[in-house]
Amino acid sequence: MKLIVAIIQPHRLDAVREALTAIGVEGMTVSEVRGYGRQKGHTEIYRGAEYTIAFLPKLKLEVALPSARVEDAVAAITKAARTGKIGDGKIFTLDLESVLRVRTGEIGESAL
């Protein structure tokens, strides 16, 4: 199994969730993060001066799924998350050794 970690623009969340459920990926975990990269942050005004906010709000999506599904999932996320602007984000894939469903104790793919 694999763990997909995707950094996306906050407002793309609903689109991405729909894209994933559309291909049958029914579970995911989201966290609010702040990102820094090519997109260098933005400036806010405060009493006659501008201040740079280096880190911009992003969302981090974590999706565990069978290795076989990774390709489709990555494609689906990319399509749904893309706006074409700098800051659209990244998709990381990590190897996932095991999964357990707390409620039932099931392990492995059946736990997803």
Place this chain on the structure above:
Amino acid sequence: MKLIVAIIQPHRLDAVREALTAIGVEGMTVSEVRGYGRQKGHTEIYRGAEYTIAFLPKLKLEVALPSARVEDAVAAITKAARTGKIGDGKIFTLDLESVLRVRTGEIGESAL
């Protein structure tokens, strides 16, 4: 070493921390996340209409520990986090290549 990533119900945190310390796992990192899965979210009322909140509050626990301790730790978390209801969460295990303690620079298991 392994990195255990557990998604749990927010109110189970204290129980899980106690269960882990009980078996001698003394360190962990927690983040507030929102999850989507079999448990399909909930509806909130707003001026005569119901709105679905797809993502529900969960906590994500990250625990790095020696491979040897993984089994006990997973068992402990499962036991402490289980309420038997849909939405209890998942426990993911990833391989952890190395660990370093910022304060001392120690690396490997001694850094945990």
Place this chain on the structure above:
Amino acid sequence: MKLIVAIIQPHRLDAVREALTAIGVEGMTVSEVRGYGRQKGHTEIYRGAEYTIAFLPKLKLEVALPSARVEDAVAAITKAARTGKIGDGKIFTLDLESVLRVRTGEIGESAL
């Protein structure tokens, strides 16, 4: 490629970001987390009693980068994040199978 996951003291973020950009690591993702470890939390006062807050605010830094850069990056983070006090944090390194840049679809190191 590797994924560095560093837990640091909140106020060290700017220093760490500068240290990383200094060595040419231009991207990172940060999340607010709460940590528990040797540093056992702190006590707050409330109407004549003290309450223990087990988890203390920390920041989690995630940095994906080519395996070749890991050593420098870890060193840079350690140096910038260290205050010498208990609670300075940890640096975890995980193996990263693949990376994709949402905006362009580029994959691999060029996506970083």
Place this chain on the structure above:
Amino acid sequence: MTAKQANQGATTVINGSDTAWLMTATVLVLLMTLPALALFYGGLVQAKNILSVLVQCCAVACVASVLWFVCGYSLTYSGNGAWLGDLSAVFLQNGNRTMLHAGTNIPESVFVMFQMTFAVITPALIIGAYVERIRFSAVLWISALWLLIVYVPVAHWVWGGGWLAKAGVIDFAGGIVVHVTAGVSALVIAWTLKPRVDFPKSVRPPHAPWMVMVGASLLWVGWFGFNAGSALAANADAGMAMLTTHLSAATATLVWMAIEWMSFGKPSLVGAVTGTIAGLATITPAAGNVGPLGAVVLGAAASLVCYGAVHVVKRVMVVDDALDVLGVHGVGGALGTLALPFLAGLGVGGAALHHPVGTQFLVQAEGVVAVAVWSAVATFVITKVTGMIVGLRVDRDHEIQGLDFSSHGETGYHSGR
């Protein structure tokens, strides 16, 4: 509210008690806009737009204040025109500081200031219709034009001795002048502006219900200045207006909770305080004529009718009057205006009508309809013109990003780390 209503033993010397109470009432009515309405509306929107709502409330309040000083007051309260006042008080240059306001026992300065707070909150109420998508410059243009073209004439008709006042319409504190004008205009603007991106799918519950409740609570206490102040004196009329205002608000709150409880099994906080506002808007025109019993009846009717009205606008007409300005304020104000003839005589404590019940009802209806039509037509033109001058909406990306940053360069909540 009209000088006439308060003209009980008018004298040529200032009455200290009336002055003390009216200054207090003025403070309370300004509080209704800053910060009460700002919090009420700000809590209802999404977190990424909270600041834009607050800026809009500040800006509208200031623009209305300055225009009131320039000519708004004069065109509303000077002269005897049936349609509009005259220019004898432009820039408030119409008399020395100790001048008494004709027909009252308070200084001109206090009357000007008290009425100004009404001119401030009325266009501010409309903000609820266009939040989360409007261009900030359009807010300024619409509010300025609206104040002069809709509020000023209507206030003159009803309170300034114009044709509706002469016809004997009763609008104690602004059911017509404030709530009908704002509610109808809100609908027209919302409709012209088009819905928010992905409406209604994109609609989210209020980002800060606690803030909505704090705003509603401050509106409630401020409303005592609004209604009891409209007696223009510290007397029994003011006292009864305060009592009826409170009873209507309390009853409406409980009824709205009951409706939600029966519909969804749970009464919500936002629902409860929406009921409060409905009850307050509804009693506004009637606060000077009904007694305690009538106030309770009116409060119950307020929630029943407004609850339905919100549903009709949002889900039947599918117009994105984002924060239900028409459903809660407009409908409530009209309801109170039309119901007061029948409730004034219910139990003790009420005050006489200007006509027999039936006639009074027709006059009230005439007022509501005439003002609604004028508000609709004029607001449509104002919105279109504004659209040509500065454009009405921010572009899609900015709307999605949120107006706080895109229009004002700020972020609502900084974790501070």
Place this chain on the structure above:
Amino acid sequence: MTAKQANQGATTVINGSDTAWLMTATVLVLLMTLPALALFYGGLVQAKNILSVLVQCCAVACVASVLWFVCGYSLTYSGNGAWLGDLSAVFLQNGNRTMLHAGTNIPESVFVMFQMTFAVITPALIIGAYVERIRFSAVLWISALWLLIVYVPVAHWVWGGGWLAKAGVIDFAGGIVVHVTAGVSALVIAWTLKPRVDFPKSVRPPHAPWMVMVGASLLWVGWFGFNAGSALAANADAGMAMLTTHLSAATATLVWMAIEWMSFGKPSLVGAVTGTIAGLATITPAAGNVGPLGAVVLGAAASLVCYGAVHVVKRVMVVDDALDVLGVHGVGGALGTLALPFLAGLGVGGAALHHPVGTQFLVQAEGVVAVAVWSAVATFVITKVTGMIVGLRVDRDHEIQGLDFSSHGETGYHSGR
């Protein structure tokens, strides 16, 4: 507070200044419940229960208002019964709008409304005892029954010309009527209801100390209406009541900070404002009789005694009076009531007692004890009965999940993303 106390040159014409001040005071006392108390209590609970506290404050305020209109006012202030008033003012049908309230110079409507705000805040104070675990329907039942069975009779005894008034007890603004009744009843309810899950282990520091402070600040300013308004006139008694109220609050705040500073090495914000409230509750019964010097002494005593009382209830008796209603309000109110005979003569500025110091003290003690006993017994019965009718607690899961969502279908804070 009793008509008698204010009966200085009663006339048959309405006094505009007294009316202006009492309307202002009414606004301030309502502000104390909405939103001041709501914020004070809301900030003290956990984030998952913030909205439930706000709903409870709104609902209790509305239920009390409507019941006051129905019969509460009549049973408190009509007739000359030693134990209870009569029904001559039910539904407030007892006179026309210009009627003067006997023994005062203000309109009946203003007196009814001012007293209503006291009937509103007293049951609302009790909310602090049962937050985070009570069933919402139980809140409504308990509050309604409690208002009629505890508040109304006690208010009649002390302020409505009942047996305690005849005995010459002094309770200027509600040390007995408001704080002792609420505090004792809070303890009884908390004890009957049982502690929150895992109490005291589960107790967390306030989720929003800033909100607690804002609530406390608004309570402070609102209390000027509460105490200075209780003079029922805009005169020197009102002025002195305001001054003593402020000095007591300021002193108590500093003393509570000093205690914490010495105990923990750090003074906390929540501690400081808890001291403020203790100082305000304690001066309440005495505000009309002590001078500035007595007020400062009373303020210092307030924090010393209440700090200890909070500890006793929470850690010795281990009763989960969640937000310390007894420890801060009940004990403070009793302290002020019992201490005033001795402090009234301290320095200049005080007012005469109804009896010699010793006798007055005995009468005060009689009042405190009698009211405490009645409150305890009646509240116990009310709570048990409510338990039978609708049940007292939400189930364990809902309590853990938080009342905001489980009882009201809302979430306190939406990041908005």
Place this chain on the structure above:
Amino acid sequence: MTAKQANQGATTVINGSDTAWLMTATVLVLLMTLPALALFYGGLVQAKNILSVLVQCCAVACVASVLWFVCGYSLTYSGNGAWLGDLSAVFLQNGNRTMLHAGTNIPESVFVMFQMTFAVITPALIIGAYVERIRFSAVLWISALWLLIVYVPVAHWVWGGGWLAKAGVIDFAGGIVVHVTAGVSALVIAWTLKPRVDFPKSVRPPHAPWMVMVGASLLWVGWFGFNAGSALAANADAGMAMLTTHLSAATATLVWMAIEWMSFGKPSLVGAVTGTIAGLATITPAAGNVGPLGAVVLGAAASLVCYGAVHVVKRVMVVDDALDVLGVHGVGGALGTLALPFLAGLGVGGAALHHPVGTQFLVQAEGVVAVAVWSAVATFVITKVTGMIVGLRVDRDHEIQGLDFSSHGETGYHSGR
């Protein structure tokens, strides 16, 4: 503001209307400190220091109140000294409760209390200079010494019949007494205290702009009590003061927004409300003398000048007057004081000066300069002395960690999970 200014038909009996209004005004001015100023300042700092700002506001308010009772009031308003009052009113033991304040128609207790709220807010304004780095004990020492050594004498000079009053200086509600003293002293403390760690690099935008706006709005409404209350009567002077105050604030808000809009392409919320405060501080000394037209001119000038002043202090002088106390309050207060002689005669509604324009200007300038110099010198000494007694700053780690936890053992925002 001086008894003289209000001395219109002084009598020996209390005037109920004046008393009602002054009690109301007192409530409003206390509201300005608690919670208005606390929210305004609290929202501007970083999240880790929000509670410390609120504690500081509470503590300063209480310390000032108690000192006012002890001897502050007496040294300010008793006797006829040119430099300082006498001790005839220490502990407020100077008369019985019905005593009238000489030269007014209100009870001594009300005058003491109203003036106390000014003594409370002035040292609280200075908090803006030293937030996020000062030791809490230093806040108490500095505030206490400052009240007695700077505020009390200056208030006596200008309002207590001292040398500046005799010279005929006009400071209606505190341009000199409140804003110049606070502003200048703020700069001196900020400079002595040194900047925050990594200033200006570390400067972050306000952590809660919404809170800043709520604070500013409450300051706005509270300022009506501050300025209109300073007429010490419910009369036309009070009414005009309220009107000019409002017009200045509204104009200043719009002008500050315009400046930001032109400079950055976006008007911000914090900018808009900073303009509001500038407009209010600037009209303060002039509210009793200018008419509506002069108020609008003054409001426009306020934002233009203060916007520049903030820039000069922060970026040219590079002094870390963290929340711009000098730039907004000090400069605004001085501007209004110096401009009023020229604006009093602009249009109708103004009031006579004590001298011909030219002379009046020189007297005003004399007042501003003398008070600024005294404030600077005395504050420098006070700060140095405090540094020796308890030390001025928290240590670096604590500053970085945030004062909320390090100085008060609390956390501003608990997610509650």
